[in-house]
Amino acid sequence: MREEFTAVMTVDAALALHPAARWVFAAYQIGGCNGCSSAAEETLAEVAQGYQLDLDRLLADLNGLLT
Numbered sequence: 001m002r003e004e005f006t007a008v009m010t011v012d013a014a015l016a017l018h019p020a021a022r023w024v025f026a027a028y029q030i031g032g033c034n035g036c037s038s039a040a041e042e043t044l045a046e047v048a049q050g051y052q053l054d055l056d057r058l059l060a061d062l063n064g065l066l067t
Helices: 011-017 021-027 044-050 055-066
Strands: none
Touching: 011 021, 011 044, 021 055, 044 055
């Protein structure tokens, strides 16, 4: 089974899955995720909610890194 970005994945786990995830976060103007103290506990769903982002679009953009 291929790994993928999911809503319940933490920011740290997303950055570990693919180093270019930081560029996707930066494109959404949430570049502070890299090294943020909340990154170990905050999920991608929480980030999307906090920044009022479309979670499905964020996940699609992140998963596009894996193709």
